[in-house]
Amino acid sequence: MICKLCESEKELKSSHVIPRFLYRYMLNVTDGYMTQYHSHLNLWQKSNRQLKKELFCFECEQLLSKNELAFSEIFKQINKSSDSEKAVFSYAVLDDSAINELEQKGYDQKSIDALLKSNPIYDKIHILEYFAISYIYRELLNNSYKIPESEKRLLQNYLLNGSTCSFMLHVRLHNSQPSFNLVSTATVFDALDDWKHYTFYVPNMQFHVALRVGGTPEDMSKTIVMPSNFFDDDLGSIEMIRNTQSGSRKSANLNQT
Numbered sequence: 001m002i003c004k005l006c007e008s009e010k011e012l013k014s015s016h017v018i019p020r021f022l023y024r025y026m027l028n029v030t031d032g033y034m035t036q037y038h039s040h041l042n043l044w045q046k047s048n049r050q051l052k053k054e055l056f057c058f059e060c061e062q063l064l065s066k067n068e069l070a071f072s073e074i075f076k077q078i079n080k081s082s083d084s085e086k087a088v089f090s091y092a093v094l095d096d097s098a099i100n101e102l103e104q105k106g107y108d109q110k111s112i113d114a115l116l117k118s119n120p121i122y123d124k125i126h127i128l129e130y131f132a133i134s135y136i137y138r139e140l141l142n143n144s145y146k147i148p149e150s151e152k153r154l155l156q157n158y159l160l161n162g163s164t165c166s167f168m169l170h171v172r173l174h175n176s177q178p179s180f181n182l183v184s185t186a187t188v189f190d191a192l193d194d195w196k197h198y199t200f201y202v203p204n205m206q207f208h209v210a211l212r213v214g215g216t217p218e219d220m221s222k223t224i225v226m227p228s229n230f231f232d233d234d235l236g237s238i239e240m241i242r243n244t245q246s247g248s249r250k251s252a253n254l255n256q257t
């Protein structure tokens, strides 16, 4: 069998399409049935089914699992914090103009550094970024959605070798009640030629990746983490999800508690 990441001929392991710690979390906070959205089936359902497939060799599964374990610590920390505490995780790359602005407000370099370091994930952003791409990559392998070989290579080389892959990542942290406890597979939007958008949810977090696929890849990776009320915020990406999910089917037990 050919490993779907390193493409070596190896014995393949049975892998979770959605990482196992997320299933475990969902089973804990729900009645044992998890709300799941499958973009491929366009189906919302409550199910304890865990998607598994033979995708990767032992080494590649280990490579992805290592980062997923690191991400699961961040995930737990975020989900343990109260709604108002979510603001502490806010993150954006400070470019020159943002630094200028802070300096004009009276911050010096030392206090800017202190401000950055007060964020518990300020040095862990690469873990979020790698997690987002690996989540999408697992889903692409599971899904029948076809992407061009060149785009698959971008993700594959990033995951395997840390090669450049230009993308923007917006992570929203749900900060209102009730909790937003659902997992979804990645939904793909490819209306634009040079950008491809992927969105997915894990409990109380929304990931939106805009992958630059057209032209020369530019090194422009930008990641933003921000609190958000998923029920009220009229966000472009949420609106896009509503559109792609129109006509989706819902399993009969979905509204049961």
Ligand SMILES: [Zn+2]
Residues within 6 Å of the ligand: 003, 004, 005, 006, 007, 008, 056, 057, 058, 059, 060, 061
């Ligand atoms: Zn492999």
